[in-house]
Amino acid sequence: MTAAVFFGCTFIAFGPAIALFLFTIAREPLRVIFLIAGAFFWLVSLLLSSLVWFISVQISNKDSAAQQKGLLIFGVVLSVLLQETFRFAYYKLLKKANEGLLALSQEETMPISIRQLALRYMSGLGFGFMSGAFSVVNILADSVGPGTVGIHGDSQHYFLSSAFMTMAIILLHMFWGVVFFDACEKQRWWAVAAVVISHLLVSCLTFQNPDYVASLIPTYVILFLMGVWAFYSAGGSLRNLKLCLTCKDKDFLLANHRSR
Amino acid sequence: MSCSPLWVNTPDRSGKRTATGPACHIRRISGCDPACLPGEGRSSFTFSASCNSVEKKIYVHLNYTVPCVRLLNATHQIGCQSSLSGDVGVLHVLESEENLDWVLSSGPNPPYMVILESSLFTRSVMMKLKNGSSRVAGIVVVAPNTNPVEGFSPHTSCPNENTGVYSESYDPTLAHCNVTVWNPLGNGLSYEEYDFPIFSLKDDNDTQVIRQCYLNHNQAVNGSSPRYPLCAMQLYSHMSAVTDTATCMRRNDINFSISPEMVCDPLGDFNVWASTRPLNNTEKGHKMWEKVVIAAARLDSRSFFFDVAPGAESGASGFITLLAAAHALRNVTQEAQPNRTIFYTFFQGVSSFHTIVLNTAHCVHAKYNSVLPLLLMFFCFADDYIVCILCIKHFNDLFQVRKLIENLQSAAAGLGFTVGEAGFSQPLPPSSFQRFLRARQIPGVVIENHQLNFTNRYYESMYDNAEYLNVSYPPNLTPEEQLKFVTDTAKALTEVATMVARALYVQAGGAENQQDNINADRQIVSQMLYGFLVRSNNSWFQQLIPSDLTSHLSKLILNYTSSEPTLLVQYLLANLTGSAINITQENCQNQREDENDKESKHMFTYMWVQGAAPPNNTKREGFCVRSTVRLSRAVSPAFELRDYTSKDYSTWTESRWKSIKGRIFLVASHELEMLTLGVGVGVLLASLLLTYIISSKADILFSSGREPT
Numbered sequence: 025m026t027a028a029v030f031f032g033c034t035f036i037a038f039g040p041a042i043a044l045f046l047f048t049i050a051r052e053p054l055r056v057i058f059l060i061a062g063a064f065f066w067l068v069s070l071l072l073s074s075l076v077w078f079i080s081v082q083i084s085n086k087d088s089a090a091q092q093k094g095l096l097i098f099g100v101v102l103s104v105l106l107q108e109t110f111r112f113a114y115y116k117l118l119k120k121a122n123e124g125l126l127a128l129s130q131e132e133t134m135p136i137s138i139r140q141l142a143l144r145y146m147s148g149l150g151f152g153f154m155s156g157a158f159s160v161v162n163i164l165a166d167s168v169g170p171g172t173v174g175i176h177g178d179s180q181h182y183f184l185s186s187a188f189m190t191m192a193i194i195l196l197h198m199f200w201g202v203v204f205f206d207a208c209e210k211q212r213w214w215a216v217a218a219v220v221i222s223h224l225l226v227s228c229l230t231f232q233n234p235d236y237v238a239s240l241i242p243t244y245v246i247l248f249l250m251g252v253w254a255f256y257s258a259g260g261s262l263r264n265l266k267l268c269l270t271c272k273d274k275d276f277l278l279a280n281h282r283s284r
Numbered sequence: 285m286s287c288s289p290l291w292v293n294t295p296d297r298s299g300k301r302t303a304t305g306p307a308c309h310i311r312r313i314s315g316c317d318p319a320c321l322p323g324e325g326r327s328s329f330t331f332s333a334s335c336n337s338v339e340k341k342i343y344v345h346l347n348y349t350v351p352c353v354r355l356l357n358a359t360h361q362i363g364c365q366s367s368l369s370g371d372v373g374v375l376h377v378l379e380s381e382e383n384l385d386w387v388l389s390s391g392p393n394p395p396y397m398v399i400l401e402s403s404l405f406t407r408s409v410m411m412k413l414k415n416g417s418s419r420v421a422g423i424v425v426v427a428p429n430t431n432p433v434e435g436f437s438p439h440t441s442c443p444n445e446n447t448g449v450y451s452e453s454y455d456p457t458l459a460h461c462n463v464t465v466w467n468p469l470g471n472g473l474s475y476e477e478y479d480f481p482i483f484s485l486k487d488d489n490d491t492q493v494i495r496q497c498y499l500n501h502n503q504a505v506n507g508s509s510p511r512y513p514l515c516a517m518q519l520y521s522h523m524s525a526v527t528d529t530a531t532c533m534r535r536n537d538i539n540f541s542i543s544p545e546m547v548c549d550p551l552g553d554f555n556v557w558a559s560t561r562p563l564n565n566t567e568k569g570h571k572m573w574e575k576v577v578i579a580a581a582r583l584d585s586r587s588f589f590f591d592v593a594p595g596a597e598s599g600a601s602g603f604i605t606l607l608a609a610a611h612a613l614r615n616v617t618q619e620a621q622p623n624r625t626i627f628y629t630f631f632q633g634v635s636s637f638h639t640i641v642l643n644t645a646h647c648v649h650a651k652y653n654s655v656l657p658l659l660l661m662f663f664c665f666a667d668d669y670i671v672c673i674l675c676i677k678h679f680n681d682l683f684q685v686r687k688l689i690e691n692l693q694s695a696a697a698g699l700g701f702t703v704g705e706a707g708f709s710q711p712l713p714p715s716s717f718q719r720f721l722r723a724r725q726i727p728g729v730v731i732e733n734h735q736l737n738f739t740n741r742y743y744e745s746m747y748d749n750a751e752y753l754n755v756s757y758p759p760n761l762t763p764e765e766q767l768k769f770v771t772d773t774a775k776a777l778t779e780v781a782t783m784v785a786r787a788l789y790v791q792a793g794g795a796e797n798q799q800d801n802i803n804a805d806r807q808i809v810s811q812m813l814y815g816f817l818v819r820s821n822n823s824w825f826q827q828l829i830p831s832d833l834t835s836h837l838s839k840l841i842l843n844y845t846s847s848e849p850t851l852l853v854q855y856l857l858a859n860l861t862g863s864a865i866n867i868t869q870e871n872c873q874n875q876r877e878d879e880n881d882k883e884s885k886h887m888f889t890y891m892w893v894q895g896a897a898p899p900n901n902t903k904r905e906g907f908c909v910r911s912t913v914r915l916s917r918a919v920s921p922a923f924e925l926r927d928y929t930s931k932d933y934s935t936w937t938e939s940r941w942k943s944i945k946g947r948i949f950l951v952a953s954h955e956l957e958m959l960t961l962g963v964g965v966g967v968l969l970a971s972l973l974l975t976y977i978i979s980s981k982a983d984i985l986f987s988s989g990r991e992p993t
Contacts, residue, residue, distance in 0.1 A: 029961070044975050169949075171342040180950075264987065
């Protein structure tokens with residue numbers, strides 16, 4: 025539409041991700057590397073799934089709408105599975121490199137749980153950044169021009185809803201990363217399956233577009249649920265939250281030190 | 285009089301007129317349509333078709349756009365200009381002249397892009413829009429499929445006012461159209477300056493889409509303002525040149541970068557001329573005091589919009605008649621050569637747009653020293669059955685002129701029309717002859733098809749086309765059959781061509797009893813009319829041109845660029861006045877008759893044309909045409925003398941441009957855009973705050989198993 029819409033949608037889509045990057049990742053070079061490595065793994069998974077997609081589209085009958093729709097669903101499912109596979113591969117890689125990384129890192133002052141949390145959520149955020157970029161950058165590029173979607177009858181809120189969806193996807197990838205790594209660590213395979221299923225669910229919800237309400241609201245519900253799950257698997261609890269909110273943390277810290 | 289290579293539009297200047305394709309964005313990593321990103325499945329909005337790029341959802345590109353372009357002369361700039369990134373305006377289809385009020389003052393969503401039907405494309409509407417140009421983003425004129433009945437001429441009412449022979453110093457009573465207004469329908473729109481783009485669209489499906497978009501989104505209901513989103517259009521026609529010719533020529537000369545950019549081009553092309561007797565090209569061939577007879581016609585035409593200037597009555601009918609007359613004289617001038625040489629000349633730059641100075645002055649400039657005095661006979665265009673001759677006053681050779689007129693009248697006797705003579709009080713109509721007269725006093729005659737003012741109701745406009753000349757064919761004919769069909773217009777022009785040919789022959793000193801042998805061929809006239817006005821890519825033209833020029837012919841019909849008729853007229857004249865000779869292609873293309881021949885190239889021009897394919901074969905048999913046809917550059921002397929503020933010579937230049945395109949789309953309200961920006965900034969700030977809080981309290985929030993029990 026114009027520069028205003030461009031910047032608005034960019035901030036909506038990438039706002040939380042930029043904030044997370046600025047405050048938690050930007051200062052530690054090792055964390056940046058983890059982030060980028062995660063992004064790269066997602067990129068490779070996308071490459072593979074698009075290769076399969078390209079070949080299957082060329083073979084398919086381009087005129088049959090039902091076939092194209094089926095092909096799209098197949099493509100989505102395949103891509104989700106490949107992404108999760110590569111998330112698992114990244115987990116394996118990080119595990120192997122763990123000792124070496126620990127030697128390199130300067131995070132000895134940090135409690136182990138935080139370090140682990142940082143590792144997990146960075147891989148998730150890396151996935152999220154890349155996924156968000158591929159989802160929304162070309163839409164943003166077109167939003168700079170003077171026109172808005174709608175001359176052929178599509179909904180006017182295309183840009184806004186794409187931006188909100190992207191924000192949800194980025195945060196979801198981060199939460200999935202945390203839950204997935206934690207589940208792999210503790211060998212809880214049902215949790216891994218749950219992550220995969222929720223990813224599939226969110227992707228398939230986008231088939232509801234252009235009924236944006238029907239796709240965005242369930243996505244945000246799932247986002248909230250995954251957020252809570254990630255909070256708990258990261259070591260958080262309701263008590264900690266209450267402590268934080270009521271500002272009794274100072275006493276808590278002092279108590280902690282004394283107990284050591 | 286040299287044969288310089290043809291000067292065609294450089295690619296930069298002629299700008300693209302088709303829509304650019306949609307950009308291929310990151311989304312399409314596995315190939316453009318129909319593939320789309322499978323990751324999220326978001327782009328599958330329409331299941332019936334495959335994925336669309338986002339740009340296709342937003343914009344509808346206009347396919348056929350004809351812009352009005354900017355032209356500059358020594359003192360002014362005329363034409364249209366858009367901003368560098370295109371002009372965006374909310375669409376408004378103008379219903380009547382009163383409806384202009386919505387555009388100019390009461391409409392709530394300026395600037396507007398005004399869509400005009402051709403009936404509203406008048407001077408009063410355009411002047412009002414020009415004065416309110418802060419609220420006008422551009423104008424789109426819908427060209428109708430049939431010519432408007434009331435006539436339309438964007439030229440001035442007194443063409444070539446300041447560049448003809450009548451001026452303050454010579455016969456001021458006849459200057460500035462005091463006696464006869466030649467073009468009464470002229471509204472002078474072509475000579476105004478507009479600072480918004482003006483495009484012309486055909487009245488077809490694309491334009492219907494535009495009107496439908498307007499009806500769906502932009503119509504005000506019961507006087508209330510229409511609600512967003514509104515249908516809007518963006519037009520790109522940015523012109524590089526500004527102010528006047530001197531400025532743009534100076535900017536052309538700036539050579540700072542590796543690839544210097546030109547901003548404008550001087551208007552010019554080539555004149556075509558041929559003689560009945562071959563003349564030696566070098567200096568030695570000219571004899572002093574040799575008298576010649578010149579018959580001239582104009583080649584060029586102009587209209588308000590760029591490149592749509594068929595010029596059927598103003599130009600094409602004239603040069604077609606002269607070509608036919610030249611053909612009629614071919615045999616008799618070879619058998620019984622008249623005393624004086626006859627020159628057939630086709631002038632560019634006669635349209636008063638770049639004034640007749642363009643080249644006739646140059647011609648006089650160059651010819652002055654060599655061949656004189658000249659006995660001239662001119663004609664401009666001819667239609668109908670009445671032909672007028674206009675008289676020249678105040679010349680010593682009045683006796684010569686009398687003889688000319690008598691020759692014409694006797695030549696016309698026995699043909700199907702009468703030749704009338706205008707009185708002494710009538711000035712000469714604007715024509716290239718006036719330019720010759722400005723230089724020296726020469727006897728001559730202008731042949732027109734009107735007595736008082738132009739009968740051409742569409743002078744220098746895009747409606748001066750085949751339909752106006754009544755060049756029409758019975759339905760259900762194939763192009764080949766249409767080519768062979770002889771129209772009534774062709775028959776009329778043939779009669780005139782016969783008259784002209786006979787009079788020329790007698791004037792040049794030929795025997796009067798040979799007149800009955802001189803007849804123009806109506807088949808050829810009809811084929812020429814078809815080729816120039818309906819479709820130039822026909823089998824006859826294909827035979828007459830060399831093989832590397834066939835792509836020039838396959839343009840759109842009626843898409844009449846300035847170099848196209850020059851080429852065609854050159855080859856046609858060669859074919860109709862020259863002869864086919866039997867030499868090899870190599871010799872022909874090297875302008876010689878055999879290996880040792882060094883002299884023929886000064887006398888003749890040799891052209892290798894591709895010819896026709898014999899019936900049992902598909903390969904064309906080319907042959908060599910030897911003729912006396914030559915080209916001469918038609919550029920104003922002002923550019924050769926580098927006097928860009930000259931008052932004597934034409935200084936018209938045309939600006940260059942990068943892209944010419946248009947597109948329509950919906951625009952959202954300003955409030956919605958600001959809301960989006962506000963929400964974005966809010967989300968960013970909120971997430972920054974939240975992240976800061978969480979990261980500073982992270983060790984508390986996520987520390988499980990260390991609470992003191």
